[in-house]
Amino acid sequence: MTHNIAVIVDAYSTGAKLAAKFHAEGVAVLHVQSASPIIDFYINDFRPDDFIANVVFNGLAESLVEINRWLNGIKPICVLAGAETGIELADLLAGELGVEGNSTETSRVRRDKYAMACALKEAGLATPYFLRTDNLHTLTEWASGHGWPIVLKPLASAGNDSVFFCNDRAELESAFHSIYNKANRFGGHNNHVLAQTLLKGTQYVINSVSIDAQHYISDMWIDRRKVIAGASNIYDCEELLPYEGEVQAALVSYMKKALDALGVHNGPAHSEIMMTAEGPVLIETGARLQGAMLEEAVIEALGESQITLTIERYCHPHLFKRRLGQQYVLSKHVLCVAMISDQEGVVVDTTGFERIRSLSSYACHFHLPEKGDTITRTIDLFSIPGVVYLSHEELAVLQADYATIRRLESAHQVFSLNENVPV
Numbered sequence: 001m002t003h004n005i006a007v008i009v010d011a012y013s014t015g016a017k018l019a020a021k022f023h024a025e026g027v028a029v030l031h032v033q034s035a036s037p038i039i040d041f042y043i044n045d046f047r048p049d050d051f052i053a054n055v056v057f058n059g060l061a062e063s064l065v066e067i068n069r070w071l072n073g074i075k076p077i078c079v080l081a082g083a084e085t086g087i088e089l090a091d092l093l094a095g096e097l098g099v100e101g102n103s104t105e106t107s108r109v110r111r112d113k114y115a116m117a118c119a120l121k122e123a124g125l126a127t128p129y130f131l132r133t134d135n136l137h138t139l140t141e142w143a144s145g146h147g148w149p150i151v152l153k154p155l156a157s158a159g160n161d162s163v164f165f166c167n168d169r170a171e172l173e174s175a176f177h178s179i180y181n182k183a184n185r186f187g188g189h190n191n192h193v194l195a196q197t198l199l200k201g202t203q204y205v206i207n208s209v210s211i212d213a214q215h216y217i218s219d220m221w222i223d224r225r226k227v228i229a230g231a232s233n234i235y236d237c238e239e240l241l242p243y244e245g246e247v248q249a250a251l252v253s254y255m256k257k258a259l260d261a262l263g264v265h266n267g268p269a270h271s272e273i274m275m276t277a278e279g280p281v282l283i284e285t286g287a288r289l290q291g292a293m294l295e296e297a298v299i300e301a302l303g304e305s306q307i308t309l310t311i312e313r314y315c316h317p318h319l320f321k322r323r324l325g326q327q328y329v330l331s332k333h334v335l336c337v338a339m340i341s342d343q344e345g346v347v348v349d350t351t352g353f354e355r356i357r358s359l360s361s362y363a364c365h366f367h368l369p370e371k372g373d374t375i376t377r378t379i380d381l382f383s384i385p386g387v388v389y390l391s392h393e394e395l396a397v398l399q400a401d402y403a404t405i406r407r408l409e410s411a412h413q414v415f416s417l418n419e420n421v422p423v
Helices: 011-025 061-071 083-098 104-112 111-120 138-144 171-181 247-259 296-302 304-314 317-322 351-359 397-412
Strands: 005-009 026-033 054-056 079-081 130-133 151-152 164-166 193-197 201-211 214-227 233-242 268-274 279-287 333-338 345-349 362-366 388-390 416-418
Touching: 005 011, 005 083, 011 079, 011 304, 026 061, 026 083, 054 061, 061 083, 079 083, 079 268, 079 304, 083 104, 104 111, 111 130, 111 193, 111 247, 111 279, 130 138, 130 151, 138 193, 138 233, 151 171, 164 171, 193 345, 201 247, 201 304, 201 317, 214 296, 214 304, 214 317, 233 296, 247 268, 247 279, 268 304, 268 317, 296 388, 304 317, 304 416, 333 397, 351 362, 351 397, 388 397
Parallel strands: 005 026, 005 079, 026 054
Antiparallel strands: 130 193, 151 164, 151 193, 201 214, 201 268, 214 233, 233 333, 268 279, 333 388, 345 416, 362 388
C-alpha cells in the first residue's frame, strides 16, 4: 500500500497528465470532481482509471468524510487544481486537510477577474482601467469616458471565452447581452460583466511553479493573436523565448510581484501579460497549469516542463528549491501553432495533414479532427481544429514551416470537408 497520496480537483485539460506522473513517483492519486456532470469541454479529458477513487463534491462536510475514508489516515502531499474550475475548491480542501496550498482568504482573487484586478491595484501594480457591472447604462457611460476599444469579458472564465473587443456603443451593447445573465463554458453563470480598457503592446505567456511564496519561472512565450471579424482575437501561435533578455527581465520582475499580490504561494500558475509602452501589465493569471499544452517539445527544448516541475515541487521539494534563482536554458526553438479554420462542415478526409507532419520542424500535435468530426469557423480557443508544435535549432526553419501551415490552411488542403452538411 502506498504511503503517499496526491489529491487533484478536476483533473482535466493539462491537469489530466498529472496522475500518471505522480504514479511514476510512487504516489497514488485521489480525484475530486467539483461539480456534476463534468462539463462538455472537459469530459473527454477525464481518465477515471488513473485514480484510486473519484469523489464528487456534494458539500464540504459530506465530501470530507468520503475523502478521508479514501485517504485512510494518510496526509496527502498536495491538493492541486487540475483545471480552472477546480481552483477554489482545491484551496478549500488543502486548508481542511492541513496541506500546503494557497489561502482560502485570497481564493477569489485567483478566480474572479475583477477581484484579481483590485488585488493588483492595491499592490501598486499596473492594471487597465476596469469596471464590474450588471447594468448596461452604467457600462456605456463608463465606456464613453475611457475611449474605444473596450474589452468585455465574464468575471470567471478562461480560454478567451466570450471575450469581446468593442469599437463602439453598438458593439458594446451586443457584447453585454452575449455575456450577461448567460452560462459560460466552465459551468458558471455570468451575473456581471467585466469591462477593461484595451491594453496595447505585445502579449506574453509566463508559466511558473511556486513553493512557499517563492516563484520559479518555468517557461515564457511571446503570444501572437489574430483579429478576425465577428470573433475575439483568436490564438495564432506562441513562440518559446530564452530566459535572458531586457523584455524578459521586466516580465519576470513584474510577474513575481503579481503572483505575490494574488496569493499564489504554492503550485503552478499560468499568466498572460501585455508588455505596453509603460511596462508590463497583467491580463490574468490562473492558479493552475497552462491548458491545452503538450510538453514533449518543451522538455526537449528546456529539459523540463511546467508539468514535470510541478511534480518535482511536491515529490522532491528539496530539489525544486535548488532551482530558485536559476534560469532555464533554451536549447531549441519551439512554436505552438493553433490551427485556424475559415470553413464549416464535416471532415471527410484528413490525409492532407500529412503534409504538415512531413515538415522538417514538426514535433507533435493534438486535438486534430478525425473523419466524421465537425469543424466550425474558428472564433476562439474552443473552435480551433487542433494544435501543432514545431521545434528546430534554427528559428528560420520554424518560420518557414509556420508559413507553409497557413498557406495549406488558406488553400483548404489540410482537411477535406463536406460543407453541405448542416453544423
